[in-house]
Amino acid sequence: MIKFDKPKNLNGAELLAELAVGGVVANHKTSPFIDGNGNFWLDIDEADKAKAITIVAAHNGAMVAPDTAAARQAILKRLGITEEEARLLLGGN
Numbered sequence: 001m002i003k004f005d006k007p008k009n010l011n012g013a014e015l016l017a018e019l020a021v022g023g024v025v026a027n028h029k030t031s032p033f034i035d036g037n038g039n040f041w042l043d044i045d046e047a048d049k050a051k052a053i054t055i056v057a058a059h060n061g062a063m064v065a066p067d068t069a070a071a072r073q074a075i076l077k078r079l080g081i082t083e084e085e086a087r088l089l090l091g092g093n
Contacts (some may be wrong), residue, residue, distance in 0.1 A: 006040035011061025017071035
């Protein structure tokens with residue numbers, strides 16, 4: 001877990017998608033986390049800290065339904081597979 005400055009307008013789902021697009025993998029079960037003292041934490045690799053600082057600082061969470069298409073495409077690109085291949089692997093139509 002790495003401590004960051006909490007964005008003024010935080011939308012956790014949006015931030016996780018932004019991190020994924022930026023190549024930062026966060027543990028979705030434990031991130032984001034705000035402790036009892038109001039400290040803001042992300043469960044990411046130390047090697048991704050510099051990238052995450054920039055992404056978190058630029059984050060301005062909106063309260064709208066997240067666009068998961070960009071995050072999905074980033075994940076597929078990292079895996080080196082197409083959306084059709086992912087559907088086949090997962091047994092979808």
